Amino acid sequence: MDPNGFALNRSHSLASGLEKSSPTWNKPPQSRSSSTVSSPHSRLIIKDWEIIDDLQVETSTAGENPLDMPTPGLCEGYLLKRRKWPLKGWHKRYFVLEAGILRYSKSQHDVSRGRVQGSLDISQAVMSINKKSNRIDLDAGDILYHMKAKNHELFYIWVTKLQAHRLYKKNEAVQVQSGFLQPLSFALDQNPTNGVAVNAQKPPSVNTAVNSKVSAWLQQSHAPETCAQELNRCHLDLSELNRLIQRLQALETSQVVSNGDLQRIISIQNISLEKPKRPRSAKMWGHSRTLSRVEVLGMLSSSHLSNSSHLGTSMPSIPDYVYSQLAPPTALSPESKKLQQDICTTSLRVLSSLKSVHETLCLERQKLQEVWTSSNLSQSNTLHVPSELTGCSSRGPPSVVDSVAEYFDASDDLHRSSSELTDESGLSDGSTTNSEPEEGHALATRKYRASISRAPNSVAPKSTGQRTKLPALCPDNSHVGLMAILYNNIGKDLARVSMPAALNEPVNLLQRLCEELEYSELLDTAANTPDPYHRMVYIAAFAISGYSTATFRNRYKPVNPVLGETYECIQEDRGFKLISEQVCHHPPISACHAESDNFCFWQDQRWKNKFWGKSLEIIPTGMVNVTLPKYGDHYEWNKVVTCIHNVFSQQRYLEHYGEVTIQNLSSRVCTCKITFVKSRYWGSETNKNEVQGTVLDESGSVIHRFGGLWHEGIFCDTLPTPKCVWKPSEPSAKDHLLYYGFSSFAMEMNELRPELEPFLPPSDSRLRPDQRMLEDGLVDEADRKKDEIEELQRLRRKELSKKGEEHVPRFFKKTKDQCGRDVWVTKGTYWDLRENPGFASLENVKLW
Numbered sequence: 117m118d119p120n121g122f123a124l125n126r127s128h129s130l131a132s133g134l135e136k137s138s139p140t141w142n143k144p145p146q147s148r149s150s151s152t153v154s155s156p157h158s159r160l161i162i163k164d165w166e167i168i169d170d171l172q173v174e175t176s177t178a179g180e181n182p183l184d185m186p187t188p189g190l191c192e193g194y195l196l197k198r199r200k201w202p203l204k205g206w207h208k209r210y211f212v213l214e215a216g217i218l219r220y221s222k223s224q225h226d227v228s229r230g231r232v233q234g235s236l237d238i239s240q241a242v243m244s245i246n247k248k249s250n251r252i253d254l255d256a257g258d259i260l261y262h263m264k265a266k267n268h269e270l271f272y273i274w275v276t277k278l279q280a281h282r283l284y285k286k287n288e289a290v291q292v293q294s295g296f297l298q299p300l301s302f303a304l305d306q307n308p309t310n311g312v313a314v315n316a317q318k319p320p321s322v323n324t325a326v327n328s329k330v331s332a333w334l335q336q337s338h339a340p341e342t343c344a345q346e347l348n349r350c351h352l353d354l355s356e357l358n359r360l361i362q363r364l365q366a367l368e369t370s371q372v373v374s375n376g377d378l379q380r381i382i383s384i385q386n387i388s389l390e391k392p393k394r395p396r397s398a399k400m401w402g403h404s405r406t407l408s409r410v411e412v413l414g415m416l417s418s419s420h421l422s423n424s425s426h427l428g429t430s431m432p433s434i435p436d437y438v439y440s441q442l443a444p445p446t447a448l449s450p451e452s453k454k455l456q457q458d459i460c461t462t463s464l465r466v467l468s469s470l471k472s473v474h475e476t477l478c479l480e481r482q483k484l485q486e487v488w489t490s491s492n493l494s495q496s497n498t499l500h501v502p503s504e505l506t507g508c509s510s511r512g513p514p515s516v517v518d519s520v521a522e523y524f525d526a527s528d529d530l531h532r533s534s535s536e537l538t539d540e541s542g543l544s545d546g547s548t549t550n551s552e553p554e555e556g557h558a559l560a561t562r563k564y565r566a567s568i569s570r571a572p573n574s575v576a577p578k579s580t581g582q583r584t585k586l587p588a589l590c591p592d593n594s595h596v597g598l599m600a601i602l603y604n605n606i607g608k609d610l611a612r613v614s615m616p617a618a619l620n621e622p623v624n625l626l627q628r629l630c631e632e633l634e635y636s637e638l639l640d641t642a643a644n645t646p647d648p649y650h651r652m653v654y655i656a657a658f659a660i661s662g663y664s665t666a667t668f669r670n671r672y673k674p675v676n677p678v679l680g681e682t683y684e685c686i687q688e689d690r691g692f693k694l695i696s697e698q699v700c701h702h703p704p705i706s707a708c709h710a711e712s713d714n715f716c717f718w719q720d721q722r723w724k725n726k727f728w729g730k731s732l733e734i735i736p737t738g739m740v741n742v743t744l745p746k747y748g749d750h751y752e753w754n755k756v757v758t759c760i761h762n763v764f765s766q767q768r769y770l771e772h773y774g775e776v777t778i779q780n781l782s783s784r785v786c787t788c789k790i791t792f793v794k795s796r797y798w799g800s801e802t803n804k805n806e807v808q809g810t811v812l813d814e815s816g817s818v819i820h821r822f823g824g825l826w827h828e829g830i831f832c833d834t835l836p837t838p839k840c841v842w843k844p845s846e847p848s849a850k851d852h853l854l855y856y857g858f859s860s861f862a863m864e865m866n867e868l869r870p871e872l873e874p875f876l877p878p879s880d881s882r883l884r885p886d887q888r889m890l891e892d893g894l895v896d897e898a899d900r901k902k903d904e905i906e907e908l909q910r911l912r913r914k915e916l917s918k919k920g921e922e923h924v925p926r927f928f929k930k931t932k933d934q935c936g937r938d939v940w941v942t943k944g945t946y947w948d949l950r951e952n953p954g955f956a957s958l959e960n961v962k963l964w
């Protein structure tokens with residue numbers, strides 16, 4: 117029996133040892149909090165969150181023979197899990213922790229029936245705990261679990277067990293690395309139907325049923341061959357790339373030498389030689405001090421590091437790397453140009469091959485995991501369910517399971533939250549085979565997706581006569597020590613943290629607000645749709661369209677505007693003009709206002725971020741507003757959470773999740789609900805980016821239904837003629853990935869056209885020198901300039917506070933909306949002042 121009086125079934129010496137000794141989670145932890153930033157070795161605790169580090173795992177691994185490590189005991193019982201959908205509140209879930217894998221089901225009964233809702237390899241996850249609220253969070257990059265225990269005892273047990281299993285699982289990985297796979301493949305060769313089991317150091321819980329399923333799967337699956345073929349193709353393409361690069365280098369060398377420009381060739385060589393150790397690489401946001409690698413290592417747990425073999429620091433993407441090796445695109449000979457294009461095409465081919473290999477492997481992994489999970493569960497059920505759970509629980513010491521059950525029955529508060537959840541999805545539950553609410557969504561999405569792909573292709577955007585490319589390719593930023601930056605600024609507003617310029621894309625947050633109007637034609641269509649329900653479908657499609665930029669934009673972050681910076685955008689073809697301004701610094705708020713004959717659009721945007729160890733959640737606040745004067749409509753909606761998964765790795769991707777409610781503040785006739793579905797599991801491509809929505813009438817009846825994917829399009833099947841209401845436009849530049857993944861709209865945003873320049877106020881983002889340098893590919897210069905501009909901003913702030921004054925935005929003012937929330941709205945003065953007397957004749961603050 118453990119010190120708390122709980123009999124942990126099958127608990128082994130390792131686990132109980134951990135339980136009795138001073139718990140490792142009392143060690144100086146990594147903190148997830150925000151208030152203090154100090155040297156990497158000091159202890160930081162903010163808001164009671166601690167990241168459990170794994171140093172003890174490493175030490176014990178070093179001292180012990182991993183093969184001697186006993187399997188830690190099974191741990192199972194109810195915990196609260198934060199709802200995935202609709203993301204509010206908690207539900208009671210039955211968790212089973214076995215051999216380093218944490219699985220959960222709706223109930224213990226579901227476990228016995230093999231119905232698993234989710235599963236996670238805890239050795240891959242960053243674990244944070246909050247002792248005060250008994251919370252445990254696990255972030256495995258793709259999957260994020262937020263859990264809560266009933267009381268401190270249970271919390272303690274789970275944390276201890278999770279640690280023991282983590283240690284075990286990591287050791288298992290060590291075994292695999294040191295030759296585990298070889299006997300496996302040998303065994304498979306020898307005995308294809310019973311391959312896994314013949315292994316001497318067999319992994320835990322492997323039974324023959326699993327083995328035969330797995331080996332049958334291995335035999336049936338053609339995916340490995342497909343992957344091998346695809347990788348062969350990559351290999352050929354890479355040799356071709358190598359040849360092209362060598363030719364290009366030879367060509368350039370001769371050109372350069374004949375031009376007498378020896379310096380350039382030397383610097384090209386230097387870039388390739390010195391690439392891994394750029395001097396500014398470890399610069400921290402908001403700090404001038406540079407962290408050494410040792411310091412960073414000391415700060416971070418081994419789990420962070422061991423999982424980051426693909427850290428940003430190690431592998432630039434192929435196109436990035438290739439282009440980082442090329443000279444700036446100054447007067448190239450036609451032959452060089454042709455070579456560059458070939459290099460580019462071939463690298464993109466390699467990229468897409470690798471993507472498809474990745475996709476195939478994900479699917480395979482999913483299949484394997486399903487087999488594994490179902491077999492493991494039935495096994496754990498038959499073998500390990502303690503007797504007290506099978507009907508005679510009144511006798512014997514209480515188990516974890518018992519005590520939790522008791523807790524849920526007793527606690528009012530939690531009882532409410534769990535019963536609330538019996539119908540968590542609003543869909544029928546229990547009797548159907550859909551174990552997760554998203555299952556229903558997924559089915560519908562598959563149908564919508566098929567309809568969207570049958571819809572005519574989106575037309576390439578019409579030429580606006582503006583530039584279609586940026587002056588320079590995006591720089592490789594894989595050397596930037598993002599991990600040190602994020603860990604040093606945990607809990608801080610990232611929009612206030614100064615980051616190395618190489619992390620930035622050459623558009624800023626004011627411009628990104630404008631980018632949300634890329635599909636403004638949806639508002640024009642809405643403004644010409646008399647039926648209010650039908651109109652709402654277009655407004656919804658517009659609200660979704662703003663998220664589509666995320667598809668290709670996860671490698672760089674927008675530049676942070678300085679206080680008082682402005683941006684104007686006149687879109688003649690689209691018929692609107694927009695003005696945005698950075699109105700507040702603490703917290704950073706960007707406000708914008710756009711108008712056209714058909715609509716007005718405004719919003720003020722601020723966001724909070726939460727860092728979970730491998731993922732970064734961006735939680736926006738502030739509402740989006742659209743008015744359609746023709747019908748007197750005023751629509752207002754919230755934004756969903758954006759999560760940057762695998763933030764340190766090349767597998768970084770963005771996900772949006774949550775619910776949007778669109779209300780028409782001028783009429784109660786209809787409302788709209790849109791759900792951005794959280795992707796389910798295993799990082800599979802197939803269930804990513806789902807969106808579903810309904811337009812409801814006053815009584816709550818569904819009038820229209822629509823859905824699809826935010827990166828592929830939205831289909832509405834309840835319109836008189838069902839149709840695809842929105843499809844993102846094709847990227848206009850074939851090699852747009854080499855230009856930060858910008859769409860043609862984004863490419864134009866920072867263009868400084870000569871005819872525009874005389875009209876711009878000096879605070880316009882287009883005139884901001886560091887952003888311009890970045891756009892021109894002068895990253896180091898941009899970095900220096902950025903520091904200067906930020907210093908100037910600090911000086912201005914100090915002066916204001918000395919005078920006891922507050923910054924007053926020039927073109928926006930703060931008011932309250934109908935619900936009493938602070939909102940920033942236009943003063944309506946910008947365009948008038950621009951016209952008369954013109955900004956050149958006005959007094960302007962010098963921002964840079």
Ligand SMILES: CC(C)CCC[C@@H](C)[C@H]1CC[C@H]2[C@@H]3CC=C4C[C@@H](O)CC[C@]4(C)[C@H]3CC[C@]12C
Nearest residue numbers: 619669670671672673674723734736755758760
């Ligand atoms: C440097 C690298 C690793 C970090 C990349 C961070 C990028 C992907 C982050 C930083 C700021 C983020 C944006 C901040 C605010 C919003 C508004 C929200 O309504 C939609 C998402 C959107 C537009 C975010 C998209 C993702 C974003 C661009």
